[in-house]
Amino acid sequence: MSDKVAIIGVGQSAFVRGYPGSIRELAYEGFKEAMQDAKLEVKDIDASLIASAPEYDRQRSPAGVIAEYLGLIPQPTCYIETVCSSSSMGVLMAYSMIKAGLYDTVAVVGFQKMSEISSMEVQERMGRGADIQWESPFGTMMPAYYAMYARAYMDAHGLKLEDLASVRVKAATYGQINEKAVYRKPVALADFVPDPDNRMAGPVASPLRVGDCCANADGSSCIILASEKRAKAVTKKPVWVLGLGAASEAVNMAGRPDLTRGLRVGIEAGKKAYKMVGIGPKDIDVAEVHDCFTIAEIMAYENLGFAKNGEGKELIRAQETYKEGSIPVNVDGGLLSKGHPIGATGGSQIRTIVLQLRGEAGPMQVKDPEIGLIHNIGGVGLYGNVTILGR
Amino acid sequence: MAKPDEDTRFSKFGTVSFTALTKTNDFIDYLEGGKVEGTKCKTCGAVFFPPRADCYQCFSSDMEWFEVSGAGKLLSFTKLEYAPIGFEDDIPYTLALVDYGSYKVFGRLSRDIPEEEITIGMMVAPHVVKLPKGHISYEFSKA
Numbered sequence: 001m002s003d004k005v006a007i008i009g010v011g012q013s014a015f016v017r018g019y020p021g022s023i024r025e026l027a028y029e030g031f032k033e034a035m036q037d038a039k040l041e042v043k044d045i046d047a048s049l050i051a052s053a054p055e056y057d058r059q060r061s062p063a064g065v066i067a068e069y070l071g072l073i074p075q076p077t078c079y080i081e082t083v084c085s086s087s088s089m090g091v092l093m094a095y096s097m098i099k100a101g102l103y104d105t106v107a108v109v110g111f112q113k114m115s116e117i118s119s120m121e122v123q124e125r126m127g128r129g130a131d132i133q134w135e136s137p138f139g140t141m142m143p144a145y146y147a148m149y150a151r152a153y154m155d156a157h158g159l160k161l162e163d164l165a166s167v168r169v170k171a172a173t174y175g176q177i178n179e180k181a182v183y184r185k186p187v188a189l190a191d192f193v194p195d196p197d198n199r200m201a202g203p204v205a206s207p208l209r210v211g212d213c214c215a216n217a218d219g220s221s222c223i224i225l226a227s228e229k230r231a232k233a234v235t236k237k238p239v240w241v242l243g244l245g246a247a248s249e250a251v252n253m254a255g256r257p258d259l260t261r262g263l264r265v266g267i268e269a270g271k272k273a274y275k276m277v278g279i280g281p282k283d284i285d286v287a288e289v290h291d292c293f294t295i296a297e298i299m300a301y302e303n304l305g306f307a308k309n310g311e312g313k314e315l316i317r318a319q320e321t322y323k324e325g326s327i328p329v330n331v332d333g334g335l336l337s338k339g340h341p342i343g344a345t346g347g348s349q350i351r352t353i354v355l356q357l358r359g360e361a362g363p364m365q366v367k368d369p370e371i372g373l374i375h376n377i378g379g380v381g382l383y384g385n386v387t388i389l390g391r
Numbered sequence: 392m393a394k395p396d397e398d399t400r401f402s403k404f405g406t407v408s409f410t411a412l413t414k415t416n417d418f419i420d421y422l423e424g425g426k427v428e429g430t431k432c433k434t435c436g437a438v439f440f441p442p443r444a445d446c447y448q449c450f451s452s453d454m455e456w457f458e459v460s461g462a463g464k465l466l467s468f469t470k471l472e473y474a475p476i477g478f479e480d481d482i483p484y485t486l487a488l489v490d491y492g493s494y495k496v497f498g499r500l501s502r503d504i505p506e507e508e509i510t511i512g513m514m515v516a517p518h519v520v521k522l523p524k525g526h527i528s529y530e531f532s533k534a
Binding site for chain 1: 440466
């Protein structure tokens with residue numbers, strides 16, 4: 001049995017609109033970068049986990065096809081799905097497989113090619129990630145659900161539209177310096193002033209506007225995990241998996257507890273991860289949170305304990321979550337700027353934290369972080385994963 | 392296509408229904424009778440909205456229906472200016488979550504409530520609405 005489990009390689013494709021290739025070619029891009037990062041050959045990988053949301057693909061059972069293209073046969077492979085948190089759940093599974101002693105080195109490959117269908121079709125599929133029997137018939141979609149949380153927060157906690165816009169402004173600050181991000185333009189608060197010329201201010205689902213929503217994108221990511229012995233043999237800079245928390249929640253809004261307290265899966269997964277490491281929110285030096293919408297980042301601050309319930313807005317107002325602040329969050333641009341290729345997103349977040357802990361994050365580097373956290377949510381808080389990494 | 396003996400009543404629910412076969416099909420008959428109904432477990436008394444055919448607390452499937460009537464408190468809402476495929480003709484529409492204490496109900500707010508009068512905490516009550524193509528749903532108006 002392995003004592004500790006490390007991340008020994010990370011990779012990510014550029015996140016783009018309209019990737020000009022197939023899903024196996026897309027998956028290859030993130031995988032190749034991770035393999036080169038880990039300096040491994042395909043024979044060194046004992047098993048692979050392929051993570052995505054299946055409804056965007058024409059290919060049935062993508063795991064086998066992708067494993068073959070990556071050169072990972074005859075090693076075992078399987079498909080992992082918790083929609084937007086699929087690759088974080090893949091990392092939890094890979095950890096368990098290594099910890100159990102079944103495998104020494106496991107590759108988690110996340111991918112999504114969303115551009116083969118129209119944006120409205122994507123929304124329709126995302127809406128069906130909700131309760132298709134009782135809620136989808138009313139015309140639901142992801143922005144609408146998060147908008148209901150945002151409205152409840154504005155009413156209960158005095159959250160302002162400007163606070164939401166400020167989250168997007170921060171994301172764009174770092175999206176501009178992340179060469180893998182799909183959205184690399186600056187965004188200012190003035191872009192949210194209602195005006196037909198201000199695209200960011202366009203209404204989607206009140207109170208959320210275009211600029212409050214992340215963009216769909218195509219992309220892939222890869223995280224390679226290994227046993228302690230293996231990790232020490234192949235790298236001088238292992239990043240250790242210290243804590244793993246995961247949770248699930250009622251799919252329908254009618255089954256949710258208090259909307260003014262954020263997402264219960266974030267709270268539960270966070271508690272489990274902190275407990276496993278024996279640390280608390282104050283020990284986190286850098287974090288990636290699931291900002292599929294601006295409101296989601298504010299809720300994540302609170303659900304992870306970076307701020308008390310209702311006070312998440314104070315962190316963005318004081319710029320405490322900027323690179324130089326007390327708790328830097330999403331200093332790679334987040335989902336808002338990078339784009340959100342569902343199955344690839346968790347792996348991209350984990351890659352960012354690994355690079356931060358190794359001191360290899362370039363212009364996005366925060367000062368000397370020792371412990372980093374990744375918060376990755378599936379659906380509208382249907383699934384949640386919190387992963388804590390350390391040097 | 393449904394087989395002649397299949398009970399596909401639920402395919403009439405909402406603007407677009409994604410479910411045809413369910414053990415809670417009687418929900419549609421109650422809607423046609425002008426009532427929005429949830430289920431209650433006859434064995435342990437657990438109350439469910441949306442309705443369930445099976446109780447996860449005591450593993451009984453012996454359910455009775457109860458009416459969601461009178462006023463509930465609006466917990467949150469959102470007005471959609473952009474809609475999924477199949478709902479384009481409904482834009483704009485407002486989704487809402489309403490609290491009845493022991494359960495909550497998700498649905499739409501009626502267009503008869505002026506937008507500027509919608510506030511969290513206001514009391515609303517459900518009523519049944521007939522939709523095009525024989526479909527049926529419910530929405531909330533001011534109580």
